[in-house]
Amino acid sequence: xxxxxQPPSVSGAPGQRVTISCTGSSSNIGAGYDVHWYQQVPGTAxxxxxxxxxxxxxxxxxxxxxxKSGTSASLAITGLRAEDEADxxxxxxxxxxxxxxVFGGGTKLTVL
Amino acid sequence: EVLLLESGGGLVQPGGSxxxxxxxxGFAFNNYAMGWVRQAPGKGLEWVSAIIGxxxxxxxxxxxxxxxxxxxxxxxxxLYLQMNxxxxxxxxxYYCAKFPNRDGYNSNFDYWGQGTLVTVSS
Numbered sequence: 387x388x389x390x391x392q393p394p395s396v397s398g399a400p401g402q403r404v405t406i407s408c409t410g411s412s413s414n415i416g417a418g419y420d421v422h423w424y425q426q427v428p429g430t431a432x433x434x435x436x437x438x439x440x441x442x443x444x445x446x447x448x449x450x451x452x453x454k455s456g457t458s459a460s461l462a463i464t465g466l467r468a469e470d471e472a473d474x475x476x477x478x479x480x481x482x483x484x485x486x487x488v489f490g491g492g493t494k495l496t497v498l
Numbered sequence: 499e500v501l502l503l504e505s506g507g508g509l510v511q512p513g514g515s516x517x518x519x520x521x522x523x524g525f526a527f528n529n530y531a532m533g534w535v536r537q538a539p540g541k542g543l544e545w546v547s548a549i550i551g552x553x554x555x556x557x558x559x560x561x562x563x564x565x566x567x568x569x570x571x572x573x574x575x576x577l578y579l580q581m582n583x584x585x586x587x588x589x590x591x592y593y594c595a596k597f598p599n600r601d602g603y604n605s606n607f608d609y610w611g612q613g614t615l616v617t618v619s620s
Contacts, residue, residue, distance in 0.1 A: 388542070422606035424543070431593060431610040432535075432543065443608070475543050479604050486557040486603075487533070487545035 389414060389483070390476055390490035397496040398466045406493045408459045408476030414488060416457035419479040423452055423461045426473045426492075435474070436461060463495070471497045500524040500609045502594045507614030514584050514618070520577040520594030520611055528552070528572035531602030534579050536590035537613075546592070547579065551600040562588075584618045591615050 391409040398404040408421060415421055423436040434443050436452035439459065451462045459478075463470055476490040506518040520532070533548035547568040548557045556568050567580040577594055592614055595607035 419604050420606075424607075426543075431612050432607075433610070434606055434608055437598075437606040437608070473542075477543075477545070477606065483560065486548060489535075489543040489545055492542035 388491040389480055389488045390478060392474075392476060392490040392493045394491070395494045395496065397498055398463075399498045400466055400468065402466045403462060403464045404466060404495065405463075406461045406474050406476075406495070408461070408478075408490050410457050410459075410478060410480075412457060413482040414457075414478045414480040415454065415459060417481055419481075421452065421454050421459035422477045423450075424475045424477065426475065428473065432475065466497055468497050471495055500596065502596060502609060502611035504592065504594045504611045504614040507592065507616045509617045509619065510584055511620050512585060512618055515580070515582045516584065516616060518579040518581065518592055518594075518614060518616070520579075522575045522577065522594075522596070525596070527570075527575040529600055531597040531600060531605075532570060532577045533595050533597065533602065533607060534568065534577075535593045535595055535607070535610075536588075536616075537593070538587070538590040541590075544590070548597070548602050549577070550602060555601075581616070584616075586618050589616060589618045 424432040426432040439454040440452045501523045503521045531550045534546040549568045565583045594611040596609040598608040
């Protein structure tokens, strides 16, 4: 069980908008720690998609956006494209863990 | 261009040891915290360990604490993960990843290596 909870899967048709949630607690997201998002195409390394809750690295399309409220965060993808089909992971920090960092369990996005 | 190249993975018996290396290039290695993230076959990402730029502070997930040791040689621009008392559940692809700052606290990973597979089996 991951400390950060994500839905196992989401899906949408090309052109549609989908959101992926990341639910934490008062010791991680709710404590004010930032949330970051990664995209991973199977067989490849993860790629940074959103950092600091809502910031996009250069080169990431503005179809991707992030937000955070309370103990949860969300990743939204608009204008869905076939190449968006991948696994998505949220990441934050947790004050109750000795290790410091934590990932969500991941969400598989299927473009119908 | 930032490049991270992991090596040292392979097949090891339960209870055995292995040392992973990550050769870095394209940035001032000593100025950035680094970390290891693993992914078991068909599973999600798991944060394993991190070390600040100077090497003075290290952090470990509870699942590896006391068995794994992270270290760095800033003169060689290389990150290491010494893995002892390996278990079947340590089987995973191990990724080396870079933080965008010196201490990594509350931060994301901005660059990742391609990973090296560690298989623990008899």
